[in-house]
Amino acid sequence: MATLWIYPSLLFFLLPSLTPSQALRNYPENEVTLLDTMSALGDLGWEAYPAEGWEEISVMDERNTPMRSYQVCNVMEANQNNWLRTRHIPRDGAQRVYIEIKFTLRDCNSLPGVPGTCKETFNMYYYESNNPNLWFIKESQYIKIDTIAADESFTQTDVGDRVMKLNTEVRDISNLSKKGFYLAFQDVGACIALVSLRVFYKKCPLAVLNLAQFPDTVTGGDSALVEVRGSCVNDSEEFEAPRMYCSGDGGWLVPIGRCVCKSGFEENKDHCQRPPSAPENPISILNDTSVTLEWSPPRDSGGRGDVIYSVHCRKCAGDGKTCTPCSTSVHFVPRQFGLSIPKVLITDLLSNTNYSFSIEAVNGVSDLSPTPKQQVIVNITTSQTVNVILKERKSKDSITLAWQGPDRPNGVIVEYEVIYYEKNQRDQNYTVLKTKGHTMTVEGLKPGTTYVFRVRARTDGGYGNYGGEIELETSHEDMLAIGDPNQATILAVSIAGGIVLLIFLVACFVVSGRTYIHPHTYEDPNQAVRDFAKEIDASTIRIERVIGAGEFGEVCSGRLKLPSKREIYVAIKSLKAGYSEKQRRDFLSEASIMGQFDHPNIIRLEGVVTRCKPVMIITEYMENGSLDTFLKKHDGQFTIIQLVGMMRGIASGMKYLSDMGYVHRDLAARNILVNSNLVCKVSDFGLSRVLEDDPEAAYTTRGGKIPIRWTAPEAIAYRKFTSASDVWSYGIVMWEVISYGERPYWEMSNQDVIKAIDEGYRLPAPMDCPLVLHQLMLDCWEKSRGERPKFGNIVNTLDKLIRNPNSLKELANSSVWEDPTTPEFSVTTVDEWLDTINMGQYKDNFATAGYVSLDAILYISLSELSKMGVTLVGHQKKILSSIQSLHAQGTHVQV
């Protein structure tokens, strides 16, 4: 027979290997399955005719259970008409049923020498009947459902690579009235494998609402609503006849009427459908006067599938207490109410203003419930930026600046503040000037010298943020007069630079804070503390509990109630008794550094207590503690957008620090704190910190103490700490975030890490890491520090990814298994394997479930994992994808 050349290979190439998720049989609670070939144990018993047409085959699924399917591939001969008919499928009272088929289809062009009669479609039919034992149905009796084409066919190359494209199509048939029906598949000359067939109908599941019970109701024939009368639950009586409609897609709609408790009874909510719980894990990504809010769906959907969100906006006074609804000029994209996705962009906010957003989850029964809607609150403060400069005029000893006010100031602008200093001299000396106008001429400057300028606005509401740094050079005509040709070149360069600078400035760039002043530049360190930290009266602090151990004493949480301010939660670091004067200075240096910063991603200093003992530093309280511990505790529980949101926050804080000229030197997840809104803030600013405090820090050959795994090679080698070396550390923090607190370079020794980095080795992408993020990490780990991105670039890149989440879909292919240091090839027991992937806590679960050898775990399914007690989605994902890696390595796999 002409088809023989292709036939024997069918078994091997038409059926894709099903991944666990494809083979997983978890269906929504409102779908009732009438037939599922994936779970059929025995022969499907379908009729195929003629005999050389469809052929039943049995293959193993990922759990090693046999799976029935049919295939046909008579592409070499014209005039094919091959039928395959199911057994009688009882409709179980449903008027409308859905048919979901999964199949693969071979691309005709990819089959060598096939005639033009080769097809790439097949037809699906049905025939209604009360008789479950029909042995013959005439072709003309069938009613056609549809011609089915593949969204994705596959080619020979795909076969070679075992890349099989599995298609899923769903069709429905309506208005069924007989006891059941038969389905038929007609092949007219294609090369198809029908991998699975599922037939189901939808129902509105039993619901109790307004004390009335509505029974499980099968959806209507067409898309018509089915009206259902509810019956009052025990001990209640009709107030108004309760009714609801069951919609075609299995949801309850439009509740009318209600029952009320008989006198002497109270409502017991346990069996009712309920409004959803509050949305969770909100994050805010602030961009000047716009903010993107994102959150996770409520843990409890109230037993319904129709949760939507609304966002309420309130503008708050500085005390945080008095809030009023936002004006209508604030815009919400895509909309404010009835959001179906957990994300909204809010634009046109006032600058330098506190806003409080409440995100509310509601479902179809929320309006019927007397309980207030569950919400989660996000507070933000917008920034207020002055965009310098529209024009500038220079002489040899003066520079004139002009600027624009902020776009939407929060109140009337009282004055502008201009700060300037000689380039590279900011630690020594800077000058602050004030004006009510939009221009200023700064005089008394040195000729031929570059100065850095920044401008910020003050309204009744306080100071806004500084605009970006502007570098301007005074002219050096005197020097030119000497006739030095090099000086002429310098001038030409500086003029060209000036033009470029002007273009750059007109492009209006943004935000940063004051320039950082190193406490050591003060002769009297106590003066630095007085300048940058507010003295707090100890009686306003209430210490509640110990939350950690710092270098100088314990860290506690508690409350701070300043006069005419609302009470806030704070963290309190105290200096233990018996300290030396140097220890006191070092301890307080953290406050005099932190007190210079004002940014939503930098831990905020509330003040210090120095006039009585113990000496204390009071900061805002970060409910979720340090990022590394937090991530380990919530392994696998965040969406990639949430993780990117955290990274974005850290990058934004670091941009601010680098704009201020502050080099952190110990950026690591353990030094990031996380609050209840998942906002990450950079912390740990002590002067002695890198030297003594960090347990990760190790002595280098040059005597300094450095956290090797987080530190750039030039900083390890010759202590070249710069914002570019902070960028290297930031790349490591990204890696820590995506791997949920994994230790960078695992158990490699510090010496091996230094050697490996020098030889060009870089950390591989963690499991499930989007390719773009790993690429960004690799950019941060460029050997040459000039080639690393700046924090501003990183923030922009992450913003783009957040705006376009599709860009995160492509995953980096590598996994921990590609790391040469992980002992993947030497894993021989289940326990070892679990330890390697950091899932050692499940050893007992695996042992109890009988998984004692590595061979046995290769076919574990998701539902088995759940059954044995691995219920966290992140952990399931981690385990299953590691099993896939084992498959990919070919270890012990019998296909």
Ligand code: AMP
């Ligand atoms: P540190 O001395 O800054 O490293 O603080 C020691 C530990 O105290 C940290 O690892 C945190 O767990 C905790 N901690 C410090 N500051 C705060 C804060 N502002 N909010 C919550 N926990 C904090």
